[in-house]
Amino acid sequence: MTDPAAAYAHCEALLRSDDPDAWLAALLAPAAARPHLLALAAFTLEVRRVRHRVKQAIAGEIRLQWWQDVVDGGRAAEAAAHPVAAALIDTVERAALPRAPFGDMLDAYRMDLYDEPPADLASLERRLAATHGIPIHLAVRALGGGAAADPAADDAGVAVGLADLLDELRGPHRPSLPVALLARHGAGAEEVAAGRSTAEVRAAAADLRAAARARLAALRARRRTLGEGAPALLRAALVEPRLRAGERTTDPFTPGPDIPQWRRQWRLWRASRGAF
Numbered sequence: 001m002t003d004p005a006a007a008y009a010h011c012e013a014l015l016r017s018d019d020p021d022a023w024l025a026a027l028l029a030p031a032a033a034r035p036h037l038l039a040l041a042a043f044t045l046e047v048r049r050v051r052h053r054v055k056q057a058i059a060g061e062i063r064l065q066w067w068q069d070v071v072d073g074g075r076a077a078e079a080a081a082h083p084v085a086a087a088l089i090d091t092v093e094r095a096a097l098p099r100a101p102f103g104d105m106l107d108a109y110r111m112d113l114y115d116e117p118p119a120d121l122a123s124l125e126r127r128l129a130a131t132h133g134i135p136i137h138l139a140v141r142a143l144g145g146g147a148a149a150d151p152a153a154d155d156a157g158v159a160v161g162l163a164d165l166l167d168e169l170r171g172p173h174r175p176s177l178p179v180a181l182l183a184r185h186g187a188g189a190e191e192v193a194a195g196r197s198t199a200e201v202r203a204a205a206a207d208l209r210a211a212a213r214a215r216l217a218a219l220r221a222r223r224r225t226l227g228e229g230a231p232a233l234l235r236a237a238l239v240e241p242r243l244r245a246g247e248r249t250t251d252p253f254t255p256g257p258d259i260p261q262w263r264r265q266w267r268l269w270r271a272s273r274g275a276f
Contacts, residue, residue, distance in 0.1 A: 002080060002081060002082070002083050002086040004086065004087065004090045006083065007039075007083040007084070007086040007087035007090065008035040008038060008039060008087050008090075010042075010083035010084065010087070011035075011038040011039050011041070011042035011083065011084055011087050012026075012038050014042050014045065014084070015038060015041055015042055015045065018045060019041065019045050020261070020264075021235055021238060021264060021268070022041040022044075022045070022235065023038070023041075024264070024265055024268050025037075025041075025231070025234040025235050025268055026038045026041060028231060028234060028268060028269065028272040029143065029231035029232075030143070030231070033095075033142050033143045033144070033231075035087070035091070036091040036094070036095050036139075036142040037139050037142060037143075037231070037232070038087070039084070039087035039088050039090070039091040040088070040091060040135055040138055040139050040142065041135070041139075042084045042087065042088075043067075043084055043085075043087075043088045043135075044135045046067070046084055047064065047067055047105070047106065047109050048109070048131075050063045050064060050109065050113075051109070051112050051113055051173075052173055054113075057113040057114055060110070060113040061110060061113065064106050064109055064110055064113075066078075067085075067102075067106060068102070068103060068106050070082075070085045070088070070089065071088070071089075071092070071099050071102040071103070071106075072099065091142065095141060095142040096141075097138055097141055097142065098141075101134045101137060101138060102134075102138075104130050104134060105130055105131060105134040105135065107130070108127050108130035108131045109131060111127065112127075112131075115176055116176070117176035117177065117178065117179050117189060118176070118177075118178045118179070119178065119179055119180060120178050120179070120180035120181065121178050121180070121181050121207070121208075121211060123178065124165075124177075124178050124181075125158050125162075125211070128157060128158045128161030128162065128165075129154045129157055129158055129161075131157075131161060132157035132158065132160050132161035132164070133153055133154045133156070133157025133158060133161075134157070135157070136153040136156055136157050136232050136233060137150060137153045137154075137157075139229070139231075139232035140153055140229030140232045140233075141229075142232075143228050143229045143230075143231060143232055144228040144229070145226070145227050145228045145229020145230075145232070146227065146229075148225045148227065149222075149225055149226050149227060149229040149230075149232075149233075151218075151222055151225070152218075152219050152222040152223070152225055152226055152233060153229070153232070153233065155215045155216070155218045155219040155222065155236075156215075156219050156233040156235070156236040158211075158212075158215045159212045159215035159216050159219065159236050159239045160235055160236055160239060162208055162209075162211055162212035162215070162239075163212055163238075163239045163242045163243060165208065166205065166208055166209065166212075166242075166243070166246055166252070167242065167246070169192070169205070169252050169253055170246075170252070170253055170254060170255045170256075174192060174193060174195065174253075176189060176192070177189070177192055177204060177208075181204050181207060181208075182200075182201075182204050184204075185200040185201075185203040185204050185207075186200045187200035187201045187203075187204055195253040196253075197250070197251040197252060197253055197254075201252060202250065202251075202252060205252040209243050209246070209247070212239055212243060213240070213243065216236065216239055216240060219233070219236055223274070230272075230274075231272065233271075234268050234271045234272060235268075236271075237267045237268055237270070237271030238259075238264060238267055238268065241259050241263065241264075241267060242259065245257055245258075245259055
């Protein structure tokens, strides 16, 4: 059985290595809730990686179902031996987190296994609200925040999710873009899959950046509703710098300049002081 302290330490080491933004954001949270934010972020990282670690969708289904079983209280021995699972279950119990949202999140990640493109931008945002927004909702609860922060959590999750999607266009595993969005600009999924930087694809990418900025504007308008849950939304402070970095190249498939780590830390610190 994994000792809880060791399990949380494992989550912290994993994030520090593989998701430093999530690690830094957790460090800016109150000390009592910090381990829970690390556990939730490590779990999110694990399920986000499933799609890229399997060759067949059925293998991904099995892995995601394993996580569902763990959250539901099954596979106790296996979960106890898995540091991230052990930390997650400890967090769910100590922070009295609802279990149903985990299922909604995992269902959304199951959809990603089949590369089914969302029908339109609204469908994409609903999916991102599940994959990226639900972890924020849960982190808000772990911090002692209430339902008043839920709309802001959705805005933050969708904004971060759109920034992630735009970054993924520049990587080896290009995501599917909304069918209606591409059609409106006269672009096709085959152009995205091939990484062809046409004017039509660039226009679709610009619409995604605009959607992310609209969510950031809504989040700023709701900042007074965040209360104790505010530290759960810190990563949204990095969305605008990420969007600007991507705009420095006209090709949505070419990586933009890296944002210096000191600048990322500074943005997160300012956000922790209320400057979203």
